[in-house]
Amino acid sequence: MASVRLDGVEKVYPNGHVAARGLDIDVADGEFMVLVGPSGCGKSTALRMIAGLETPTAGRVLIGDRDVTALPPQERDIAMVFQSYALYPHMTVRENLAFGLRMRGAARPAIAERVEAVARPLGLDAVLDRKPGQLSGGQRQRVALGRAMVRDPKVFLFDEPLSNLDAKLRVETRAELARLHRRLRATIVYVTHDQEEALTLGSRVTVMRDGVVEQVGPPMEVYRRPASVFVAGFVGSPAMNFLQGDLVAVFGGDAQRGPVTLGIRPHDLVLTPADNADLIARVDVVEPRGSELLVHLRLGADGQGQEIRVVAPPEPMPPVDSVVGLHADRQRLHWFDTTTGKRIE
Amino acid sequence: MSRARWGTVAIVLLVLGSGFPLYWAIVSSFTPEARLYGTPSLIPRVLVLDHYRALFTQREFWVPIRNSLIVAGSTTGFCVLVGGLCAYALARLRFRGKAPLLGLILAVSVFPQISVVSPLYLLLRRLHLINTYPGLILPYLTFAMPLTVWLLVGFFRQLPAELEEAAMVDGASRLRTIREIVWPLAIPGLAATAILTFVYSWNEFLFALSFTLGPERQTVPVAIALFRGQYQVPWGQILAAAVVATAPVALLVLAFQRRIVQGLTAGAVKG
Numbered sequence: 071m072a073s074v075r076l077d078g079v080e081k082v083y084p085n086g087h088v089a090a091r092g093l094d095i096d097v098a099d100g101e102f103m104v105l106v107g108p109s110g111c112g113k114s115t116a117l118r119m120i121a122g123l124e125t126p127t128a129g130r131v132l133i134g135d136r137d138v139t140a141l142p143p144q145e146r147d148i149a150m151v152f153q154s155y156a157l158y159p160h161m162t163v164r165e166n167l168a169f170g171l172r173m174r175g176a177a178r179p180a181i182a183e184r185v186e187a188v189a190r191p192l193g194l195d196a197v198l199d200r201k202p203g204q205l206s207g208g209q210r211q212r213v214a215l216g217r218a219m220v221r222d223p224k225v226f227l228f229d230e231p232l233s234n235l236d237a238k239l240r241v242e243t244r245a246e247l248a249r250l251h252r253r254l255r256a257t258i259v260y261v262t263h264d265q266e267e268a269l270t271l272g273s274r275v276t277v278m279r280d281g282v283v284e285q286v287g288p289p290m291e292v293y294r295r296p297a298s299v300f301v302a303g304f305v306g307s308p309a310m311n312f313l314q315g316d317l318v319a320v321f322g323g324d325a326q327r328g329p330v331t332l333g334i335r336p337h338d339l340v341l342t343p344a345d346n347a348d349l350i351a352r353v354d355v356v357e358p359r360g361s362e363l364l365v366h367l368r369l370g371a372d373g374q375g376q377e378i379r380v381v382a383p384p385e386p387m388p389p390v391d392s393v394v395g396l397h398a399d400r401q402r403l404h405w406f407d408t409t410t411g412k413r414i415e
Numbered sequence: 416m417s418r419a420r421w422g423t424v425a426i427v428l429l430v431l432g433s434g435f436p437l438y439w440a441i442v443s444s445f446t447p448e449a450r451l452y453g454t455p456s457l458i459p460r461v462l463v464l465d466h467y468r469a470l471f472t473q474r475e476f477w478v479p480i481r482n483s484l485i486v487a488g489s490t491t492g493f494c495v496l497v498g499g500l501c502a503y504a505l506a507r508l509r510f511r512g513k514a515p516l517l518g519l520i521l522a523v524s525v526f527p528q529i530s531v532v533s534p535l536y537l538l539l540r541r542l543h544l545i546n547t548y549p550g551l552i553l554p555y556l557t558f559a560m561p562l563t564v565w566l567l568v569g570f571f572r573q574l575p576a577e578l579e580e581a582a583m584v585d586g587a588s589r590l591r592t593i594r595e596i597v598w599p600l601a602i603p604g605l606a607a608t609a610i611l612t613f614v615y616s617w618n619e620f621l622f623a624l625s626f627t628l629g630p631e632r633q634t635v636p637v638a639i640a641l642f643r644g645q646y647q648v649p650w651g652q653i654l655a656a657a658v659v660a661t662a663p664v665a666l667l668v669l670a671f672q673r674r675i676v677q678g679l680t681a682g683a684v685k686g
């Protein structure tokens with residue numbers, strides 16, 4: 071296992087599109103690093119540059135202490151799971167799993183042994199002689215994982231490996247991946263656009279936007295102290311509420327520094343009786359979500375103001391069109407400079 | 416009538432339209448020479464092997480067949496091997512001037528053949544290649560190769576690039592990736608292209624006529640064309656020769672039928 075470092079990496083595609091501008095990402099040995107961000111922000115590009123499938127326009131890529139910027143993928147000793155899985159369609163599962171070992175010149179008996187050892191815990195021993203076309207989506211995904219695991223690479227790279235699975239299978243596989251990481255103590259760089267996946271899996275999370283790193287940190291820190299409006303709005307579900315400009319005065323506090331944005335997570339707002347509340351709002355839509363309610367409100371007694379989302383306990387269910395008060399936990403407010411979008415402490 | 420009925424009628428017409436000449440040629444090739452000029456009848460009454468016997472005893476028709484097999488086979492082999500690698504490079508590698516290069520290749524393949532016959536003749540004579548196998552194979556390559564490359568570029572482009580990337584991450588070199596991943600997946604496309612090239616070279620007439628001198632190097636179409644004597648046309652033998660000449664191509668197509676259809680449609684959707 072080894073560490074991975076992107077050092078001032080830029081990537082300009084031949085058509086002029088800039089997919090990475092000065093990326094600095096440090097992944098420690100044995101760390102599970104998640105790259106997360108909206109579609110098109112350059113996550114796959116970053117991953118592919120680590121793999122050697124794209125060449126950076128500027129900057130360096132290091133694996134361990136070795137500068138691999140100019141090395142082709144074959145010489146980087148990495149394993150990668152593609153979003154499409156990229157299973158070899160003309161080979162059986164066994165041959166798919168064995169391919170990497172065979173290319174690196176392992177001995178036949180050793181390959182067979184290793185393939186069996188990897189296939190068993192993944193539940194693939196019954197389908198070893200089938201072709202990928204005859205497998206279910208979940209099985210294909212596990213073959214893709216298995217193909218990465220048979221070798222003992224320096225780094226594992228995952229590009230949205232769970233995005234083709236249904237919700238249940240996704241949660242199961244997520245736990246499987248966490249276990250895998252603990253067992254192998256592997257260095258993993260994992261790309262996803264799903265912030266929940268990022269929070270649950272990562273030792274650390276890198277939030278990207280338009281080819282730049284917005285914030286790096288442990289999941290709970292990114293969640294509790296988002297460094298910018300963008301991160302605050304991207305991480306956490308349902309998404310954070312933002313109040314701008316003159317609304318700031320309602321809560322008082324130290325908001326004298328020009329235009330500010332106030333962020334409040336739907337979980338940090340409490341519905342109260344209308345009198346004596348921080349804010350007044352009218353109930354618009356109530357969505358029961360089993361253990362809790364997601365209440366959509368509009369600010370103001372007339373219900374004409376901005377939309378606000380609140381997560382409330384399932385009982386009592388507030389009637390639609392009723393006027394309610396909102397109370398916010400002062401400790402859980404997030405202040406941002408509206409012009410720069412940066413967090414204010 | 417319903418749509419399905421119309422469809423059936425169309426298929427029947429198509430089969431009759433394209434099948435009848437073939438049927439007629441086959442029947443006539445087994446009909447004695449004297450009867451060929453009599454009243455035509457759909458169902459043959461007398462069938463003889465005379466024309467075929469004459470073909471291989473009097474005419475030594477196996478010589479042009481051998482020539483055609485050698486010329487068309489070599490052209491196809493070269494085209495698929497070299498053209499395949501070229502097409503792969505054009506489809507996958509990044510380099511400058513790729514688009515103009517592809518345009519140039521297409522331009523070459525639509526060049527009117529007749530316009531290059533005389534310059535090619537002079538060139539081949541200078542190289543002492545008139546009336547030799549290379550003297551036919553090389554000119555065929557100039558026309559067949561661009562077609563092959565063009566078809567295969569389209570085919571390679573629609574193979575998912577991630578498979579090759581996965582192989583390279585797994586430690587396979589570029590050539591190893593081509594052998595282990597690209598080649599097996601490309602077989603339908605290669606087979607379709609190979610057959611098109613083979614048929615083209617097998618049927619080619621103009622170059623074959625211009626660049627050969629005697630029967631020892633003439634190909635099948637040229638040999639058939641030269642059957643007609645000064646005073647008579649031996650229709651029976653010509654038709655027998657046509658049947659013999661069609662057989663290898665037809666067998667080839669039947670053998671690879673499923674793969675060709677796959678290959679042609681795969682190439683047709685994208686690229």
Ligand SMILES: Nc1ncnc2c1ncn2[C@@H]1O[C@H](COP(=O)(O)OP(=O)(O)OP(=O)(O)O)[C@@H](O)[C@H]1O
Binds near residue numbers: 085109
């Ligand atoms: N080969 C390419 N040529 C030109 N532009 C490209 C190329 N590949 C990607 N891009 C562009 O670069 C940007 C980043 O692409 P990338 O695939 O890294 O995004 P991503 O973060 O992985 O998105 P997603 O979540 O949708 O997979 C996108 O705007 C994309 O259109």
Ligand SMILES: [Mg+2]
Binds near residue numbers: 113114115
């Ligand atoms: Mg991507």
